Amino acid sequence: MKQQMDFDVKDSLQLGGNYGLLKLRPIAQEMPLIEPGQFAQVEVPNCKTTYLRRPISINYADKHELWLLVRRAGAGTNALCDLRAGAKLNLVLPLGSGFSTQVSGRVLLMGGGVGIAPLLMLGQRLLANKTDVTFLLGARTANEVLQLDLFRQMGETHVATDDGTLGHHGLVTTHPVLAEHFDHVACCGPMPMMRAVTAIAKERSINCEMSLENTMACGVGACLCCVEDTSDEGNVCVCTQGPVFNINRLKW
Template sequence: MMTQYQEKAVVIRREQLSADNVRLTFECPDIAAAAYPGQFVMIRVGTGNDPLLRRPFSIHQAHKEGLLQVYFKIVGRGTEMLAEVGEGAEVSILGPLGRGFRLVESPACLVGGGLGIAPLLFLARELSRLQRDCGLDTVILGGRSRSEVEPLVKDFEQFGMTVVTTTDDGSYGQRGFVTAAFSSLSLPASCAVYCCGPEPMMAGMNVLCRARGNSCQVSVESVMACGMGACLGCSKPTRGGGYVHVCVDGPVFDAEEMVWNI
């Protein structure tokens, strides 16, 4: 049983990476020290009971020295409120939650679409620390346009990754989807693929990885109320005919374990 903490975390840095995308760095020692790539936290975005429910966010980066980052897009009231939190403010964070990525001792290809890039940075750092005889790892970062992708490129390059970028509108990197960029790479079948993004993208990655013989782990999203297995609101069907709870059984699963409705 993993230990979880509820901490009053102080915002020590706020970065507006694009018009809608914000990165917050918290002083959050217990959660940061216990965190593992692919896990998430639940953040209380307001004071009191408005909004009532905490919001789930992937752990973007965590340092044993106590710093924890989340990277998010403003999509509604909760994320709007979180984006307004200033440096020095305190926020209640619960975590680390869920099961993260299984780190495989082989070459890695990380594939992130839109805000699905968020959990891959922590993963990139931990992979760079793993003793593997595999040469360079690759990360494919995709987004709608330049502002969703460009601000994160250097963050991945610092871990020695070859960065490939794609945008839907062609404003940065290759025009098109990350799946097309992945198809054009010649990667060995031993390459482990780690993926997070919109469902159609992960469904596509599942098909491509199966055809090429690559293992593929995906970080899945679902609407979450409790984040701890208590409300049963986050269940998803599996190919075996059962159900999993994204918050406690995931959010990371083997892609071929899941049902893809696309």
């Protein structure tokens, strides 16, 4: 069930110069069950120029804690990254439908930049389900490969950086591990990356899911602003039918 909840900011960490990790604790309500790939609509406190909430992927959640990994993309996300421990934050969650968590065979989780955020929780869930998981993380440069230690603790983790400062030198979509066999790919990242991964997966007939980040207003399927044109239903809300879509539905 979706709900509106107040949280305490327990910890606020600056990552890689351009990112913030907010560790939140619910104040009064009990944490709802959250599926990997779901998101929250996050209020932006202390910001004169924003009006709407910001849709942010849930990076990690358990009964007591919820993490949001935020890229500084504008005034709203800057204000969120600038929050300090002790601040209060209002969230509407959990929203959308997440990644498939019952998948068989060898699974690749691919994240680009802040797109790695939902893959942390997805990796944890897939491992708990005894799935064979490999991670491939991409970023512009070494210090923007976020939460690398946490991914490495989970399993085989490959890295690509645009400038070659860590791992494979080049786009994540050119990493040699992609030549190996995978049965299922889950991906979240910038649009050009997701389109390139979709092309690769279609060519090789790999089952593949993408997490989209279309601009949203309501987050609950009421305003119809965030639509994606699908092959089966035409324009559908990314906030309710997504953010995760099987590439079979996308007209990419």
